[in-house]
């Protein structure tokens with residue numbers, strides 16, 4: 001590095017990405033995610049904006065929670081498989097998502113392909129949810145219109161009756177058995193591209209992207225080697 005480059009580097013220094021990019025982005029990604037979750041400087045540090053597209057390529061985006069980041073290079077979110085996002089993913093398995101760790105001036109963008117999580121994994125996660133969240137998964141046809149809030153509450157009451165759950169079970173969080181609805185579960189978003197963005201002074205941010213190919217079919221992917229590139233901010 002020349003003297004003048006050193007001077008410039010001091011001017012715009014911040015906690016950026018390593019000068020030599022690691023082969024894989026996953027270790028930094030995990031560290032950033034864990035740091036943000038542990039710090040809890042926002043209510044939902046695990047929130048991601050998830051973009052899907054319909055068969056014509058028209059995009060839609062919404063917030064979901066990233067409940068797991070896996071070392072193999074995928075993230076997991078849970079939802080209703082018949083929701084708008086679920087129906088779009090059934091037709092077009094490509095999706096992208098972004099994490100924004102505002103307090104840390106960091107952003108992670110991911111792009112890749114989505115498959116349903118194994119049933120046993122969805123069962124385990126569903127069983128860990130609060131009683132009322134489990135009831136809600138039965139009561140709500142997510143993304144479908146409903147005439148009124150009153151009608152929605154009626155659907156919740158009916159679901160409770162059907163499942164044999166009383167108000168005291170909900171309030172007391174007692175050990176009631178509520179099975180997972182077949183239309184509700186996890187999705188794994190397997191990364192084909194990961195981009196890490198670290199804010200820098202004077203908007204000279206630090207940005208790098210890693211890409212790889214996914215191999216496999218029928219929901220069983222594995223990732224090939226990563227290729228890394230620094231990107232202008």
Ligand SMILES: Cc1cc2nc3c(=O)[nH]c(=O)nc-3n(C[C@H](O)[C@H](O)[C@H](O)COP(=O)(O)O)c2cc1C
Nearest residue numbers: 044047062063064065078079080083084085086143
């Ligand atoms: C902070 C936050 C977290 C959310 N987490 C989830 C989630 O994990 N799963 C989910 O299905 N919806 C979640 N939602 C609701 C979604 O944003 C969205 O309204 C819903 O999934 C229906 O989207 P769709 O009609 O595009 O399928 C969350 C909303 C917010 C604001």
